[in-house]
Amino acid sequence: LREPGSDIGELAINGTVNDLAMCGARPLYLSAAFILEEGLPMEILWRVIQSMQDAARKANIQLVTGDTKVVDKGKGDGIFINTAGIGIIEYNLNINPLSIRIGDAVILSGDIGRHGIAIIAAREGLGFETTIESDCAPLAGLVMELIRSGIEIHCLRDLTRGGLASALVEIAETAKVGIEIDEKSIPVREDVRGACEILGFDPIYVANEGRMAAFVNSSDAGRALEILHLTPLGQGATVIGKVESKQPGIVTIKSPIGVIRIMDMISGEQLPRIC
Amino acid sequence: MREQVRNMSAEVIETPKRMRIVIRGAVQGVGFRPFIYRLANDLRLSGWVKNSSNGVAIEIEGEKERLERFLLRIEPEKPPRSSIQGLEYSYLDPVGYTAFEILASDQSGAKMALVLPDIATCPDCLTEIFDPDNRRYLYPFTNCTNCGPRYTIITALPYDRPDTTMSGFTMCKKCRAEYDNPDNRRFHAQPNACPDCGPHLELWDAEGKIISKHHEALLGAVDVICGGRIVAVKGIGGFHLNELSSPLLGVAWDGAGYGLDGTIWGGEFFRVTEGGFERAAYFRPFRLPGGEKAIKEPRRAALAALYEIFGDSLLDRRDIEPIDSFSGAELKVLINMLEKSINSPYTTSAGRLFDVVSSIIGIRQATHFEGQAAMELEFLLDPNQTTELYRFEFEKAESAIIVDWRPMILDLLDDLKSGVPVARISAKFHNTMSEIIVAIAQLANEKKVALSGGCFQNKYLTERTIVHLIKAGFQLYWHQRIPPNDGGISLGQAVAVIDLKNRAR
Numbered sequence: 001l002r003e004p005g006s007d008i009g010e011l012a013i014n015g016t017v018n019d020l021a022m023c024g025a026r027p028l029y030l031s032a033a034f035i036l037e038e039g040l041p042m043e044i045l046w047r048v049i050q051s052m053q054d055a056a057r058k059a060n061i062q063l064v065t066g067d068t069k070v071v072d073k074g075k076g077d078g079i080f081i082n083t084a085g086i087g088i089i090e091y092n093l094n095i096n097p098l099s100i101r102i103g104d105a106v107i108l109s110g111d112i113g114r115h116g117i118a119i120i121a122a123r124e125g126l127g128f129e130t131t132i133e134s135d136c137a138p139l140a141g142l143v144m145e146l147i148r149s150g151i152e153i154h155c156l157r158d159l160t161r162g163g164l165a166s167a168l169v170e171i172a173e174t175a176k177v178g179i180e181i182d183e184k185s186i187p188v189r190e191d192v193r194g195a196c197e198i199l200g201f202d203p204i205y206v207a208n209e210g211r212m213a214a215f216v217n218s219s220d221a222g223r224a225l226e227i228l229h230l231t232p233l234g235q236g237a238t239v240i241g242k243v244e245s246k247q248p249g250i251v252t253i254k255s256p257i258g259v260i261r262i263m264d265m266i267s268g269e270q271l272p273r274i275c
Numbered sequence: 276m277r278e279q280v281r282n283m284s285a286e287v288i289e290t291p292k293r294m295r296i297v298i299r300g301a302v303q304g305v306g307f308r309p310f311i312y313r314l315a316n317d318l319r320l321s322g323w324v325k326n327s328s329n330g331v332a333i334e335i336e337g338e339k340e341r342l343e344r345f346l347l348r349i350e351p352e353k354p355p356r357s358s359i360q361g362l363e364y365s366y367l368d369p370v371g372y373t374a375f376e377i378l379a380s381d382q383s384g385a386k387m388a389l390v391l392p393d394i395a396t397c398p399d400c401l402t403e404i405f406d407p408d409n410r411r412y413l414y415p416f417t418n419c420t421n422c423g424p425r426y427t428i429i430t431a432l433p434y435d436r437p438d439t440t441m442s443g444f445t446m447c448k449k450c451r452a453e454y455d456n457p458d459n460r461r462f463h464a465q466p467n468a469c470p471d472c473g474p475h476l477e478l479w480d481a482e483g484k485i486i487s488k489h490h491e492a493l494l495g496a497v498d499v500i501c502g503g504r505i506v507a508v509k510g511i512g513g514f515h516l517n518e519l520s521s522p523l524l525g526v527a528w529d530g531a532g533y534g535l536d537g538t539i540w541g542g543e544f545f546r547v548t549e550g551g552f553e554r555a556a557y558f559r560p561f562r563l564p565g566g567e568k569a570i571k572e573p574r575r576a577a578l579a580a581l582y583e584i585f586g587d588s589l590l591d592r593r594d595i596e597p598i599d600s601f602s603g604a605e606l607k608v609l610i611n612m613l614e615k616s617i618n619s620p621y622t623t624s625a626g627r628l629f630d631v632v633s634s635i636i637g638i639r640q641a642t643h644f645e646g647q648a649a650m651e652l653e654f655l656l657d658p659n660q661t662t663e664l665y666r667f668e669f670e671k672a673e674s675a676i677i678v679d680w681r682p683m684i685l686d687l688l689d690d691l692k693s694g695v696p697v698a699r700i701s702a703k704f705h706n707t708m709s710e711i712i713v714a715i716a717q718l719a720n721e722k723k724v725a726l727s728g729g730c731f732q733n734k735y736l737t738e739r740t741i742v743h744l745i746k747a748g749f750q751l752y753w754h755q756r757i758p759p760n761d762g763g764i765s766l767g768q769a770v771a772v773i774d775l776k777n778r779a780r
Contacts, residue, residue: 124611124615125611126607126612126615126617127604127607127611128608129604198605198608199565199617200566200567200568200569201618
């Protein structure tokens, strides 16, 4: 229910807020439905609701409706929260993979991998020496800043389960374009890198909850970075690659020593890529 | 009476006898027939020698005493690369051979001759290659009876030029003269070749157009590699399809491959029939903490294998090198990963067991390329060290046998503690792994056994296993024409697809 830097309540709000933001919409209203297991302590429910309220305030969104069901003991995993939201598209931008153009710059809004590592460390009690906090955050503010400044955004994608890699592969396949990524330009915190090292994970596949990839017209890339760097969430934003035409549907990643490999999508938990 | 005895003995000495000898072992492609030819001439004996599918067959005629001397000189004087596994002889009535000859090979008989692996170019040939006045100057395919390709070029046994990929190259006059001269070290060297009549190098571009030939091709390839590009190397062997249709026991030992049950296979014994296959036996599974990372770091596989034996108390086993190579914090996380099943898939891989042992005895904790730890473990092994084994146990599970490797690791740790040299530990480990195959083969009770997978690039493992299986009466198939690693597996996959398509029709 709770890991350093986030809890289920905050995740429930930000998940939907970010879904709306990735369409270029300004989130306005949310509904929340709870499924509670019989015997759930009231103080836990109260804490979750408190953090939902905090998250909603931060994301500038109103929780307007909801529902609660209680299931028998043993029939639910403590607490389930289902949220849905409504937002408004105020600008005339067609933000989706099909708007991507050859030459577009790929911008990453900050360092990756924190959420996934925080969850696995907290849930499994792995015994890391330092505490890694989740990156869970609402992205709507960032997106609104970019749109208001007139940045020509072609596509947005929040990086959730499956990480940066899965998001990019999905986009390349949908848009039928190639994407070239430079691995050394991808920010990863040292503690996250160390944890990934011992766990055998590649940070580009680790889940995030407050990071996005933005595809913008290459001539706007510099200005977009300036704008992002002024926001608390976008301080670590970088250009990590570009869209190209040579290999439609394929994402390639160049390692720090110059080896280019194809980034593939993994499903479910991270498994070793063998054979 | 005395007179009579003398007459009898005189008769024994003077009457020529004919002896028939069959020699089994690694006796083809190593200059064995030329050796027999010279030995027979030296002792003024007549008859013939030929390659047979069993090895080498000899008929030799002369005085009994000289025949016996002939017999006794074979083992101590045999060519250095040969190895004799069995020699049988019988006396026959003489037929009156007048000379000693090398005959064309016999095609009948069960194919049991051991074919030697390819042998690195010998010092004599190297001297020729770098001698500007030699007709083989800078010729990369130079070879003689002491070196050169063997199983790579063989298309059928016995080992004779018409049944090798060299059959398409007709020897020039000079090469032919060497091949026919019993005193030449290329006498009956099956792949004998020179720049005039043998294969040559070609460097192709991606479209298959020839960029350069001969020595320029080699230099060109060097330039390409130095320029950071890739050269695909096709050897002299080429690939041919392997035909096995009757039931057999397939031993598939590899580094890692996905299995049908979500674990990583690689130490499997399959009962293969026309209708499909079933897993007959496999190694007791252990985890790979960090997945692919554990393949690059044998110490992780070692930690996980030791965890199967010692559990949590492993934290106190700093006396074992892989355990000591981790910090306390790392150990805690890794053991948590094992306990909580985090990115720690199970494996039954034999290749990973080689890694485990390589790590435990302190040879290699992290690798730069796949198979490195296992190769280093093989290379330090002294084949003359020992025939001893470690313990292993079989456990019956549903329809398959589980090979428990834990007793082997425990024995090995005891050896390590009592200061047994690692070369000897490696030999004992190799012997054990090989013996496991023999024992499973006996339990599985299939006449035919096929060895496949990257592990059988290990020369010692493969040869010991082959010898012991043949001794135990099994009919054996292994990689003579197809590389046992991914090349072979890709080929297997291709064959399976063709097979499925044919069935669908």
